[in-house]
Amino acid sequence: xxxxxxxxxxxYIERIETLxxxxxxxxxxxxxxxxxxxLEGFDPKVLRQVVRLRKLEEQEREEQESLLHMYMQALGMxxxxxxxxxxx
Amino acid sequence: xxxxxxxxxxxYIERIETLxxxxxxxxxxxxxxxxxxxLEGFDPKVLRQVVRLRKLEEQEREEQESLLHMYMQALGMxxxxxxxxxxx
Amino acid sequence: xxxxxxxxxxxYIERIETLxxxxxxxxxxxxxxxxxxxLEGFDPKVLRQVVRLRKLEEQEREEQESLLHMYMQALGMxxxxxxxxxxx
Amino acid sequence: xxxxxxxxxxxYIERIETLxxxxxxxxxxxxxxxxxxxLEGFDPKVLRQVVRLRKLEEQEREEQESLLHMYMQALGMxxxxxxxxxxx
DNA sequence: ACGCAACGCATCCGCC
DNA sequence: GGCGGATGCGTTGCGT
Numbered sequence: 367x368x369x370x371x372x373x374x375x376x377x378y379i380e381r382i383e384t385l386x387x388x389x390x391x392x393x394x395x396x397x398x399x400x401x402x403x404x405l406e407g408f409d410p411k412v413l414r415q416v417v418r419l420r421k422l423e424e425q426e427r428e429e430q431e432s433l434l435h436m437y438m439q440a441l442g443m444x445x446x447x448x449x450x451x452x453x454x
Numbered sequence: 455x456x457x458x459x460x461x462x463x464x465x466y467i468e469r470i471e472t473l474x475x476x477x478x479x480x481x482x483x484x485x486x487x488x489x490x491x492x493l494e495g496f497d498p499k500v501l502r503q504v505v506r507l508r509k510l511e512e513q514e515r516e517e518q519e520s521l522l523h524m525y526m527q528a529l530g531m532x533x534x535x536x537x538x539x540x541x542x
Numbered sequence: 543x544x545x546x547x548x549x550x551x552x553x554y555i556e557r558i559e560t561l562x563x564x565x566x567x568x569x570x571x572x573x574x575x576x577x578x579x580x581l582e583g584f585d586p587k588v589l590r591q592v593v594r595l596r597k598l599e600e601q602e603r604e605e606q607e608s609l610l611h612m613y614m615q616a617l618g619m620x621x622x623x624x625x626x627x628x629x630x
Numbered sequence: 631x632x633x634x635x636x637x638x639x640x641x642y643i644e645r646i647e648t649l650x651x652x653x654x655x656x657x658x659x660x661x662x663x664x665x666x667x668x669l670e671g672f673d674p675k676v677l678r679q680v681v682r683l684r685k686l687e688e689q690e691r692e693e694q695e696s697l698l699h700m701y702m703q704a705l706g707m708x709x710x711x712x713x714x715x716x717x718x
Numbered sequence: 719a720c721g722c723a724a725c726g727c728a729t730c731c732g733c734c
Numbered sequence: 735g736g737c738g739g740a741t742g743c744g745t746t747g748c749g750t
Contacts, residue, residue: 371495378491382505385484392477393742396470401721403466414743417470485731498732500612502740507605514602517595524588547671554667558660558681565656572649573748579642583635587749590723593646657725678727 400410438444455463488498526532576586614620664674702708 374494375496378487378496378501379504379508381487382484382501383508385480385487386505389477389480389484392473392480396473396477399466399469399473406462408463408466411744413466413470416467417474420467420471497612497616500609500616503605503609503612507602507609510598510602510605514595514598517591517598521588521591521595524585524591528585528588550670551667551672554663554672554677555680555684557663558677559684561656561660561663562681565653565660568649568653568656572646572653575642575645575649582638584639584642589642589646592643593650596643596647675727 400413403413404410488501491501492498576589579589580586664677667677668674
């Protein structure tokens with residue numbers, strides 16, 4: 367393998383490992399937060415459910431937004447300067 | 455629920471959600487790096503295997519450290535003020 | 543459901559249950575061995591750590607083999623009838 | 631550590647590893663059975679539920695058996711050779 | 719009783 | 735689009 371290739375490979379591996387370390391660190395932080403919350407009497411299991419639920423709701427909202435934008439675009443309600451052509 | 459509890463709960467949820475967003479961002483970065491590497495001709499499958507192997511090596515080193523500590527503890531070699539007789 | 547299907551289903555269930563019983567039996571044997579070793583003064587915690595470490599070493603060997611195969615495949619070194627040019 | 635201890639330790643480790651290999655082998659067999667069943671159109675998820683359910687029912691039956699034995703013992707219905715004293 | 723580790727399950731993503 | 739592999743989640747059992 368060319369030296370240049372070996373060097374680029376090394377760079378990729380390092381970037382990957384750095385990112386994964388940071389990810390692992392965040393996972394550790396999450397564990398801590400859950401543990402801390404538990405000490406205050408909040409059930410971790412329920413907390414996770416809440417988080418999951420809010421995530422779902424956020425996705426729903428985004429989908430509705432997206433849908434709204436599609437409708438508005440279909441109706442030529444954007445770039446109102448020259449809405450010459452509406453969707454057939 | 456007490457207002458104070460509700461507030462603390464809200465804080466926990468927010469901390470969790472922030473951490474998870476950051477984690478998701480890192481996951482996205484990882485995807486990008488793998489994709490970029492692939493474009494330079496590096497097989498993602500092999501890259502992942504390399505990363506896994508290096509992680510394994512690191513774990514092994516850590517486990518050996520841990521084992522050493524256990525042996526030393528079993529032999530009363532810590533806080534050696536009164537290292538009374540060990541079993542064997 | 544066809545009689546034949548029902549019969550095959552029954553066979554699968556029985557095979558599964560037999561295997562799971564055997565697995566449970568082995569788990570019981572393991573418990574006994576650890577208990578017996580403990581009676582002779584061997585700390586189960588250390589035993590488990592030793593086992594884990596040896597397993598890790600074995601895994602690492604296997605991963606290296608796997609990696610080697612991947613490299614060779616990436617270099618077209620298998621079924622080498624027509625090993626056309628590799629990227630690097 | 632005494633040589634004898636080292637030898638006994640080695641024996642324990644080997645016994646443990648043998649048992650774990652066998653356990654892993656059975657786990658592999660189980661995977662195969664589920665895969666084979668899937669090829670015949672049986673949903674693995676459902677199969678697992680069936681197995682779980684049957685296990686529960688077995689536990690129930692055993693508990694009832696156990697209860698029955700306790701009752702019978704309490705009533706002096708065992709060792710029937712000389713049932714001199716029946717419960718008041 | 720508590721936290722920790724192994725297991726099994728569901729989900730997701732990349733590959734074919 | 736289906737499949738296998740990998741990752742993350744939830745559950746259970748074990749040791750402390």
